[in-house]
Amino acid sequence: MSISSRTDASPILHADHLAKDVESGERRLTILSDLSLSVFPAESVAILGQSGAGKSTLLGLLAGLDTPSGGELSLFGQSLLALDEDGRASLRAGRVGFVFQNFQLLPTLTALENVLLPLELSPSPGAEAQARDWLTRVGLGERLNHLPKQLSGGEQQRVALARAFVTGAELVFADEPTGNLDPVTGERIIEALFSLNREAGTILVLVTHDHALARRCDRCLRLEGGRLVEMAHDEVMA
Ligand SMILES: Nc1ncnc2c1ncn2[C@@H]1O[C@H](COP(=O)(O)OP(=O)(O)OP(=O)(O)O)[C@@H](O)[C@H]1O
Numbered sequence: 001m002s003i004s005s006r007t008d009a010s011p012i013l014h015a016d017h018l019a020k021d022v023e024s025g026e027r028r029l030t031i032l033s034d035l036s037l038s039v040f041p042a043e044s045v046a047i048l049g050q051s052g053a054g055k056s057t058l059l060g061l062l063a064g065l066d067t068p069s070g071g072e073l074s075l076f077g078q079s080l081l082a083l084d085e086d087g088r089a090s091l092r093a094g095r096v097g098f099v100f101q102n103f104q105l106l107p108t109l110t111a112l113e114n115v116l117l118p119l120e121l122s123p124s125p126g127a128e129a130q131a132r133d134w135l136t137r138v139g140l141g142e143r144l145n146h147l148p149k150q151l152s153g154g155e156q157q158r159v160a161l162a163r164a165f166v167t168g169a170e171l172v173f174a175d176e177p178t179g180n181l182d183p184v185t186g187e188r189i190i191e192a193l194f195s196l197n198r199e200a201g202t203i204l205v206l207v208t209h210d211h212a213l214a215r216r217c218d219r220c221l222r223l224e225g226g227r228l229v230e231m232a233h234d235e236v237m238a
């Protein structure tokens with residue numbers, strides 16, 4: 001997507017002068033400072049950067065799961081800073097999917113129940129069929145009743161992906177979505193992500209160390225020194 005075609009639309013997600021500091025013992029640690037980002041309809045954006053650069057912290061802020069120390073942040077045209085935790089959760093409900101780096105599946109629920117969870121906010125008769133369908137699409141049709149501890153790391157990651165997609169979210173944040181997958185399964189997941197992006201216009205904001213995945217995105221950004229730097233596609237090595 002060219003820069004000019006983006007300028008007509010309003011951003012779905014907008015961060016300006018975003019900052020995040022945390023207390024670390026006696027010291028204050030600056031993770032993000034003066035960070036700006038705009039994400040537009042139907043875009044796919046990859047965020048790269050070294051371990052510890054602040055990528056997971058940034059994703060949590062952008063999704064309204066965590067609060068910044070300073071700056072402006074809006075999602076779907078609404079300021080996230082004006083909302084409390086419940087307000088942010090209602091803004092996200094059904095519209096935002098999130099895949100955590102450590103999956104965060106509920107340990108006492110089966111794969112199917114974990115995927116059903118976001119659908120229970122607005123119950124519908126087709127919910128179970130939808131959840132089964134998504135688990136089948138990520139290759140786990142035979143693992144519906146397994147608890148997370150009975151699943152491999154890559155299988156848990158795929159349950160987390162199914163849970164993020166099942167509501168038909170407009171915007172999916174995923175933290176290293178292929179990090180635990182073999183190349184063949186990873187490719188299948190990448191295909192599923194980008195077919196959603198192409199067919200439903202689902203916006204993808206992906207943190208990844210996987211250059212094959214990053215190169216498929218419209219834009220690649222590197223998080224460095226607390227800020228995002230736009231990368232040329234050929235900077236993302238084969
Ligand atoms: N609550 C916290 N208290 C203190 N330090 C924190 C806190 N949260 C994050 N950090 C620190 O902030 C830095 C950024 O962490 P973050 O998890 O965002 O990195 P990352 O870029 O996602 O790394 P990785 O690629 O390894 O997943 C790290 O150095 C981490 O130790």
Ligand SMILES: [Mg+2]
Pocket residue numbers: 055056057101175
């Ligand atoms: Mg991380």
